[in-house]
Amino acid sequence: MALTETEAIVLRTYPLREADLLVTLFTRAEGKVRGVARSAKKSKRRFGGALEPMTYVRAFYDVRERQELARLDACEVLESPMATEVSYPRAVALAHVAELLDELLPDREANDAIFRLTLSVLHVLTGPQIWMPVTYFDLWLTRLVGFLPELTECIVCGRSLNGSRAYFHALADGLMCPEDKRLASSEISSESRALAAQMFRAPVESFVEIPWPKSVGADLRKFLIQILQRHIEKKLVTAGMLEKGGF
Secondary structure: OOOEEEEEEEEEEEEEOOOEEEEEEEEOOOEEEEEEEOOOOOOOOOOOOOOOOOOEEEEEEEOOOOOOOEEEEEEEEEEOHHHOOOOHHHHHHHHHHHHHHHHHOOEOOOOHHHHHHHHHHHHHOOOOOOHHHHHHHHHHHHHHOOOOOOOOEOOOOOOEOOOOOEEEOOOOOOOEOOOOOOOOOEEEOHHHHHHHHHHHHOOHHHHOOOOOOOOOOHHHHHHHHHHHHHHHOOOOHHHHHHHHOOO
16 A cells, blocks of 8 residues: 655644554644554664654655554654753643644644744744744634634624723633623733734734733733634643743
């Protein structure tokens, strides 16, 4: 059987038997693929450092009939997150991207827009300044998977929120005006909504030089994480790590 050759991003690896690894790849050709890398712990020639999470690789694998797992034959490193220093904040941010992709992407469903988004964010997520790329990725991913509501009108009454205060709730699907907000709602600032609109109009590289402490877009990130967690019906481990990380 001919091997499938495709660009891919390594999302996760797990030990499987003595020398094998169970690998989750986000491939350009087929979306999320799970496979077994035989003797991966021993074969530097076939895998080397290519199976580190969030490594951009060229993957070679085959899928046999009636078998759920692919057989991963080899990977070639195209870009590695290990090429620059991996600080703790950056490690958490990279893990956050991997967790979101693994939780949200269906198996064997190609999505070139999300693949290109991930690569563009990885290209700028190279140092300890993580909050801009994390915000950009969360926003665009929520939109591309179809979960992002309209940010300019109240979901209850339809009133325009431009120039008005807006609120969100963990159990609601969108933003609400002051008159229709629920108890225990959180406010999302007009500045953060304007920031989201800017991010939809420009590539991630255009925001690299902007000072971006954790406070910038914090309410927007909280809103997005609540949406994503509601849809996957579980807490995101890395969201808690980012919030409590102190960086």
